[in-house]
Amino acid sequence: MTATPPTESDCVEFVLAVLDNLESCEASAPTVNRAFGLLSDQRRRLLLEVMRTYGESLTLPDAAEEVAVRETGCKVTNISAERVHEVYISLYHDHLPRLVDAGLLEYDQERDLVSPAALR
Template identity: 30%
Template structure:
């Protein structure tokens, strides 16, 4: 059984593959899984920048966070939401992982 088989019941499988094809989105999914709770778009962007080589003192480049926060809000999180991988509240700017796709799928895709 494919890690994606469960998702086929809930929506278009090609949406899932398309959403997970992007490395940045796979990274976001991994960080959301590690968080075990909803994160704000801001916090997700901070964690992504820090894990991608942020400063060793724990602070991340503010310009990089701003760019990533914008792309997460307008591109990446909506695509993950459309595929049913995350739940997103634009009003609260919070995102959380759903249980609809096994994280083994990320390994199968090559994350």
């Protein structure tokens, strides 16, 4: 799947829309910076999107599979086990801890279960 690259005007429109929304938001500059930091990585955004879509607990392997599907635009049957494993490892070691620390997700390591927290 090839995505159409964003145009400069797309980016400008998005930034202006975000700025319009920030004007009505009562968040401090450090809070806004932290939020943008969390959202700066596509894989974190996709994991949050997956958890919002399902709205319930998922095993981390299932969440990783769904993130891989959304990253590639392919059916899960067309994605290698190695690719899904790579997504799982990066979620487990990098992205999930950041989102848990931020209070957006919860993680039960014993059951390898990810749950929406603030996404409810």
